[in-house]
Amino acid sequence: MDKTEFYEDASAAVEDCRPMEGVFHSHLDDRVRPYIDLIDSLRMIGIEKDLALPTIAVIGDQSSGKSSVLEALSGVALPRGSGIVTRCPLALKMRKLRGGIQWKAIISYKDELIEFDDPSLVEEYVADAQDKLAGAGVGICDELISLEISSPDVCDLTLIDLPGIARVPVKGQPDDIGDQIKTLLLNFIQKSETIILVVVPCNVDIATTEALKMAQEADPEGKRTLAILTKPDLVDKGTEKNILEIVRNQVIPLSKGYIIVKCRGQKQIDDKISLSDATRAEKDFFRRHEYFSGLLHEEKASTECLATKLTQDLVDHIKKSLPLISEQITKQLWDTRKMLSLIPSGPPLDPHQRKMYFIDTLTEFNDKINRLSNGEVVIQENLFILLRSDFQKWKDHLDGTKERFHETVHEVVKEYDRKHRRRELPGFSNYSVFEMVVQKLVVELTGPAIDTMKSIRDTVQKQFIDVAKTCFMNYPYLQCVSSNKIDNIQSTQEALVEERIMEQFEMEQLVYTQDSIYYKTLKDTANQEASEDNCGEFGSRSNYPDMLKAYYEIVVQRLADQVPMLIRFFLLKQSGRMLCREMLNLMDGSNVNEILREESDLSRKRIEMQNRLERLTLAQKKFSSFF
Structure with a gap:
């Protein structure tokens, strides 16, 4: 099968992936999952240091319901609380397991890698990772945490969760925390390879949310932005039609549109309502809602619709990006080899x-x-x-x-x-x-x-x-x-x-010299004296003892050479x-x-180039084996 046929089959498989009643997440055809696995494998080898990869970045104001959406998609509880809860970028990689394999997860950051099989430990491990990277407290850090969840109850999808947007610093935060967060978010969402997933509560004026403003700043034409409306149960009476207009893309148009979801609220969490039960309750909420029930049939409501939409958008985005990524890897490989050849080689390892x-x-x-x-x-x-x-x-x-x-x-x-x-x-x-x-x-x-x-x-x-x-x-x-x-x-x-x-x-x-040397110098000195007298110079000194002058000439010459x-x-x-x-x-x-x-700029440059060459070479091999 050539690349064109592969792309067409992948798109068809995603199109056929529709939410089914009673199933939380529909799984993708085996022809589609390799795309996501390929990008994740490239991310694992660190290729993002060299080029941007297709990804979905999740942004939202504080208390927008962002964590609840990610929990609904992943099936696990993530850190919650007031203020900034997500303090480091979190790559949430979901892998659907088949064949009765049980839940398992891997969390990794810097040199840490922890495997575990208890879903209840996710929140603790993520919080610990953030404390180690960003420090205990309320600071943020741009170091990436990777959380890979493999489960029969998740879809094949990867998201990057980013810190919630803060307007006013709280106790312990620097005065410029808002600017720090904005800079971190823009580093992700400004890349043309990134799909921006904006989380906005239904009970606020969508036009005034910082998250959507930032998305519009990074994606002025709205081609890469998908918005999620949360908390539909908190909508004020009489404003439901306004929400419908937003979801149907009639207020602030976005190419990828809007999805409305209802995740677990704090009361349901306190009542220990499971995520699967919350998902069924969500379906019932939209099915019975006077205004929003039609959105189910339009595939614009529920977490299931969101999962399918995200997967479809991500795979389409990957499909369009692969030729360019392959071209960039080939070009950067050539450039890196050339630069490395210009750097003096270091000591051998043997x-x-x-x-x-x-x-x-x-x-x-x-x-x-x-x-x-x-x-x-x-x-x-x-x-x-x-x-x-x-x-x-x-x-x-x-x-x-x-x-x-x-x-x-x-x-x-x-x-x-x-x-x-x-x-x-x-x-x-x-x-x-x-x-x-x-x-x-x-x-x-x-x-x-x-x-x-x-x-x-x-x-x-x-x-x-x-x-x-x-x-x-x-x-x-x-x-x-x-x-x-x-x-x-x-x-x-x-x-x-x-x-x-x-x-x-x-x-x-x-006071010694050879007689022959002395007589010769004395003669030369006398001749010089006579010459100087004839010229009218030093005439008053003609009665100097010539022998002393001659001897000092010898001393000067001797010291001039000997010292x-x-x-x-x-x-x-x-x-x-x-x-x-x-x-x-x-x-x-x-x-x-x-x-x-070695500890020099040159050696660091050589090591950097060698590491880059290894990443790019491995990435090229993955592309070769993929096709």
Whole structure:
């Protein structure tokens, strides 16, 4: 049988399903029930997260009789009371059993699933579920509760019961409870796939009810709206004809029309009148009513007529929606596979492969650290450009001290000549005096050298951490561990570099250089002095001891290279090696699952896409098997 024949047979079966005297719910032909089962199975796998499904959503003002209607259809008592009783959306799935199978039910929400076979427990289980999802009290929640009832006395039908519309908050409710409920209801009834079942009491002005106003807002043309009139026994005398006009679609026209029902009232509940007895009493009420009896023959009155009408509308709606749903699933499957292919894959589930993945991840990190240390890789900013910038500042500072050195020497020479000079000629001052000057000025360079080292430490540490963030983007544990190791290693190496720098400056107190280096620098200095004198610069300083100037040039050059080399070796080269060794140690006896635990937007996106792919794939299989 092809799809067209299937649709036609299903429609014919629903048309033949008429209420019969003495039978509360007529069962559907086996060719029709698969439609409802298909949609419910799609809802069970969570496909509504991806696309809207055909459904019937029940809305009504508080105390409109909504719970009584659902009780009449399902055959079980639901939570009752004043104020907001339905605090979470309730998917009420009714399954007609055949072959003498007894009543059973399943209630599920979040990770809870409870099976039971006592109808009297329904109210308690639903109330408990609402308390767990929405909290004890009068708050609401958009989490769905699923209640599946299988019984010989119900029809094949699924409804979504929504919270009653509230106008004024009661004690314990937030001031915006009305807006919260309206938002929740509109999320369901605005979808074109939803049939809106509006419950309205007969004893109020139908045009002023919030439920019908909201339905008209979501469905302006009234094509998806079916109204149920309740409490016909409370109609004021003389207004019966007005009710007839409403039911016959002459007041506020709706494409799906109106059904009038009489469910159990509070007195019947108090008198413990059963639902089956209430159903028979309902039939008698309409059959004997002076004005409403004709509605029975028009199939616009009684719960039985409502059940058949709802089932027919739902199956027709499903039938029209299936081709579009199938098309949407196929398209979203393609889109999801494409998006998933663009997201980097995560760690494998197989333990051995997962460990290999972990080793590869650490190897990639270590490789980047080594290449970064050697200047072969750039992370955001070129590390060696940043280092050269700091090292150049250090060199510029050293060069800037030359003038002060020369001035200090000049002052010392003048002071020596004035106080201590004996028979020696000018310029032949005591060597120890000049040695003291060199030592004093070199010591003053210690602070700037340490500052340079600290600046480089911050730069290198930031780049190392950037590598960790890149390689361990999805793994917070590895990010945390590597960041701690980087900080600890850098702190240790910083102390070591500082010690080496201080040693270097202590060695500079020796005032030493190779004679050949000294003579060459002295010659260069003398030539420069001569050139500057010819240019008219520094002429007044031509009597400076050239040998001291030459020696300080050597000191500057030595420190300009040695301090950066110490910093680069200990804070970059050696730190990188130590970090790589420390990270490799993680492979010894570590919990790989904990280490590779993902908590990032990217990993959440990948998991979301994988779950979506599973839902859509399963939905596509269900469609394939359905036809």
